[in-house]
Amino acid sequence: MKGGEMAEIKSTLDLVMEKLKDMEVSEEEKRQFREKEEREKAQRLFHRYFKGEGRDWDTLKQQVRKLEGVAREEFLRLVAEEIPLDGTLSDRYARGLEVVFGPQGKGRIEEALEGYRRRREARGNELKAEMLQDLARRGIKGSAVDPNPRFHPRWREVMGELERDLRRELHKLLEEIPIS
Numbered sequence: 001m002k003g004g005e006m007a008e009i010k011s012t013l014d015l016v017m018e019k020l021k022d023m024e025v026s027e028e029e030k031r032q033f034r035e036k037e038e039r040e041k042a043q044r045l046f047h048r049y050f051k052g053e054g055r056d057w058d059t060l061k062q063q064v065r066k067l068e069g070v071a072r073e074e075f076l077r078l079v080a081e082e083i084p085l086d087g088t089l090s091d092r093y094a095r096g097l098e099v100v101f102g103p104q105g106k107g108r109i110e111e112a113l114e115g116y117r118r119r120r121e122a123r124g125n126e127l128k129a130e131m132l133q134d135l136a137r138r139g140i141k142g143s144a145v146d147p148n149p150r151f152h153p154r155w156r157e158v159m160g161e162l163e164r165d166l167r168r169e170l171h172k173l174l175e176e177i178p179i180s
Contacts, residue, residue: 050082057095057099060096061100061179076174077171080170083109085117099180100180101177108173109173116162130152
Protein backbone atom coordinates (compact mmCIF):
# COMPACT_ATOMS: atom_id res chain seq x y z
CA MET A 1 0.00 0.00 0.00
CA LYS A 2 1.07 3.50 -0.63
CA GLY A 3 1.42 6.03 2.17
CA GLY A 4 -1.69 7.96 1.09
CA GLU A 5 -3.83 4.83 1.04
CA MET A 6 -2.66 3.89 4.51
CA ALA A 7 -3.53 7.34 5.80
CA GLU A 8 -6.95 7.06 4.16
CA ILE A 9 -7.57 3.65 5.75
CA LYS A 10 -6.41 4.91 9.11
CA SER A 11 -8.63 7.94 8.94
CA THR A 12 -11.61 5.74 8.00
CA LEU A 13 -10.82 3.47 10.93
CA ASP A 14 -10.60 6.51 13.19
CA LEU A 15 -14.03 7.66 11.98
CA VAL A 16 -15.57 4.26 12.65
CA MET A 17 -14.02 4.14 16.13
CA GLU A 18 -15.35 7.62 16.93
CA LYS A 19 -18.85 6.61 15.87
CA LEU A 20 -18.69 3.40 17.90
CA LYS A 21 -17.48 5.33 20.94
CA ASP A 22 -20.69 7.36 20.96
CA MET A 23 -22.92 4.28 20.70
CA GLU A 24 -24.43 2.89 23.85
CA VAL A 25 -24.69 -0.81 24.54
CA SER A 26 -28.19 -1.85 25.58
CA GLU A 27 -28.85 -3.88 28.70
CA GLU A 28 -29.96 -6.77 26.49
CA GLU A 29 -26.65 -6.68 24.60
CA LYS A 30 -24.76 -6.61 27.90
CA ARG A 31 -26.76 -9.60 29.16
CA GLN A 32 -26.11 -11.52 25.94
CA PHE A 33 -22.40 -10.73 26.16
CA ARG A 34 -22.23 -11.94 29.80
CA GLU A 35 -24.10 -15.14 28.89
CA LYS A 36 -21.74 -15.75 25.99
CA GLU A 37 -18.74 -15.30 28.29
CA GLU A 38 -20.25 -17.70 30.85
CA ARG A 39 -20.92 -20.34 28.19
CA GLU A 40 -17.37 -20.02 26.88
CA LYS A 41 -16.02 -20.37 30.43
CA ALA A 42 -17.99 -23.62 30.87
CA GLN A 43 -16.82 -24.86 27.47
CA ARG A 44 -13.17 -24.23 28.33
CA LEU A 45 -13.58 -26.01 31.66
CA PHE A 46 -15.29 -29.01 30.07
CA HIS A 47 -12.77 -29.35 27.24
CA ARG A 48 -9.74 -28.89 29.50
CA TYR A 49 -10.72 -31.80 31.75
CA PHE A 50 -12.95 -34.11 29.69
CA LYS A 51 -11.15 -33.80 26.35
CA GLY A 52 -7.84 -32.09 27.07
CA GLU A 53 -4.93 -32.40 29.43
CA GLY A 54 -6.33 -30.99 32.70
CA ARG A 55 -5.19 -33.10 35.64
CA ASP A 56 -5.96 -31.02 38.72
CA TRP A 57 -9.24 -32.74 39.49
CA ASP A 58 -9.77 -30.80 42.72
CA THR A 59 -9.74 -27.58 40.71
CA LEU A 60 -12.32 -29.04 38.34
CA LYS A 61 -14.58 -29.89 41.26
CA GLN A 62 -14.19 -26.40 42.77
CA GLN A 63 -14.80 -24.62 39.47
CA VAL A 64 -17.85 -26.70 38.56
CA ARG A 65 -19.37 -25.98 41.98
CA LYS A 66 -19.09 -22.26 41.21
CA LEU A 67 -20.93 -22.52 37.89
CA GLU A 68 -24.38 -20.96 37.91
CA GLY A 69 -27.10 -20.15 35.43
CA VAL A 70 -26.13 -20.43 31.77
CA ALA A 71 -22.59 -21.58 32.62
CA ARG A 72 -23.94 -24.56 34.58
CA GLU A 73 -26.49 -25.32 31.84
CA GLU A 74 -23.76 -25.22 29.20
CA PHE A 75 -21.45 -27.47 31.20
CA LEU A 76 -24.20 -30.07 31.75
CA ARG A 77 -25.23 -29.84 28.09
CA LEU A 78 -21.66 -30.57 27.01
CA VAL A 79 -21.35 -33.53 29.38
CA ALA A 80 -24.60 -35.00 28.00
CA GLU A 81 -23.89 -34.20 24.33
CA GLU A 82 -20.24 -35.20 24.24
CA ILE A 83 -20.40 -38.43 26.25
CA PRO A 84 -19.19 -41.28 24.02
CA LEU A 85 -21.91 -43.78 23.24
CA ASP A 86 -19.87 -46.49 21.55
CA GLY A 87 -18.28 -48.79 24.07
CA THR A 88 -16.94 -47.87 27.48
CA LEU A 89 -16.07 -44.43 28.77
CA SER A 90 -12.50 -43.27 28.41
CA ASP A 91 -10.55 -43.11 31.68
CA ARG A 92 -10.53 -39.31 31.42
CA TYR A 93 -14.27 -39.02 30.89
CA ALA A 94 -15.04 -41.55 33.65
CA ARG A 95 -12.74 -39.68 36.06
CA GLY A 96 -14.36 -36.36 35.19
CA LEU A 97 -17.85 -37.77 35.81
CA GLU A 98 -16.78 -39.21 39.15
CA VAL A 99 -15.12 -35.97 40.26
CA VAL A 100 -18.10 -33.82 39.30
CA PHE A 101 -21.02 -36.10 40.19
CA GLY A 102 -19.48 -38.50 42.71
CA PRO A 103 -19.34 -42.29 42.45
CA GLN A 104 -23.12 -42.69 42.76
CA GLY A 105 -23.80 -40.05 40.13
CA LYS A 106 -21.30 -41.65 37.78
CA GLY A 107 -22.99 -45.00 38.41
CA ARG A 108 -26.40 -43.57 37.47
CA ILE A 109 -24.92 -42.16 34.26
CA GLU A 110 -23.33 -45.51 33.42
CA GLU A 111 -26.69 -47.23 34.04
CA ALA A 112 -28.35 -44.86 31.56
CA LEU A 113 -25.63 -45.64 29.01
CA GLU A 114 -26.04 -49.38 29.55
CA GLY A 115 -29.80 -49.04 29.08
CA TYR A 116 -29.17 -47.21 25.83
CA ARG A 117 -26.85 -49.97 24.63
CA ARG A 118 -29.46 -52.63 25.44
CA ARG A 119 -32.18 -50.67 23.60
CA ARG A 120 -29.84 -50.15 20.66
CA GLU A 121 -29.06 -53.87 20.47
CA ALA A 122 -32.75 -54.78 20.75
CA ARG A 123 -33.73 -52.35 18.01
CA GLY A 124 -30.89 -53.68 15.84
CA ASN A 125 -32.20 -57.21 16.33
CA GLU A 126 -35.71 -56.06 15.40
CA LEU A 127 -34.41 -54.48 12.20
CA LYS A 128 -32.44 -57.64 11.42
CA ALA A 129 -35.59 -59.75 11.93
CA GLU A 130 -37.47 -57.47 9.52
CA MET A 131 -34.69 -57.94 6.96
CA LEU A 132 -34.77 -61.74 7.39
CA GLN A 133 -38.56 -61.77 6.86
CA ASP A 134 -38.22 -59.62 3.75
CA LEU A 135 -35.49 -61.88 2.36
CA ALA A 136 -37.55 -65.00 3.17
CA ARG A 137 -40.51 -63.55 1.25
CA ARG A 138 -38.17 -63.28 -1.74
CA GLY A 139 -37.06 -66.88 -1.32
CA ILE A 140 -33.71 -66.12 0.32
CA LYS A 141 -33.34 -68.04 3.56
CA GLY A 142 -31.15 -70.47 5.40
CA SER A 143 -28.51 -70.53 8.08
CA ALA A 144 -26.00 -68.70 5.89
CA VAL A 145 -28.28 -65.66 5.57
CA ASP A 146 -27.14 -63.12 8.16
CA PRO A 147 -28.13 -59.58 7.13
CA ASN A 148 -26.44 -56.60 8.70
CA PRO A 149 -29.09 -54.37 10.32
CA ARG A 150 -26.95 -51.31 9.59
CA PHE A 151 -28.08 -51.65 5.98
CA HIS A 152 -31.77 -51.48 6.90
CA PRO A 153 -33.34 -48.37 5.33
CA ARG A 154 -34.51 -47.14 8.74
CA TRP A 155 -31.25 -47.82 10.62
CA ARG A 156 -30.13 -44.20 10.82
CA GLU A 157 -33.58 -42.96 11.73
CA VAL A 158 -34.06 -45.53 14.51
CA MET A 159 -30.55 -45.11 15.94
CA GLY A 160 -30.79 -41.32 15.74
CA GLU A 161 -34.05 -41.43 17.68
CA LEU A 162 -32.50 -43.66 20.35
CA GLU A 163 -29.51 -41.33 20.64
CA ARG A 164 -31.70 -38.22 20.94
CA ASP A 165 -33.76 -39.94 23.64
CA LEU A 166 -30.60 -40.86 25.55
CA ARG A 167 -29.16 -37.34 25.30
CA ARG A 168 -32.43 -35.92 26.71
CA GLU A 169 -32.42 -38.57 29.45
CA LEU A 170 -28.80 -37.79 30.32
CA HIS A 171 -29.40 -34.05 30.41
CA LYS A 172 -32.35 -34.49 32.76
CA LEU A 173 -30.37 -36.92 34.90
CA LEU A 174 -27.38 -34.55 35.11
CA GLU A 175 -29.65 -31.73 36.26
CA GLU A 176 -30.96 -34.00 39.06
CA ILE A 177 -27.60 -35.33 40.26
CA PRO A 178 -26.02 -33.00 42.79
CA ILE A 179 -22.52 -31.84 42.02
CA SER A 180 -20.27 -33.47 44.61
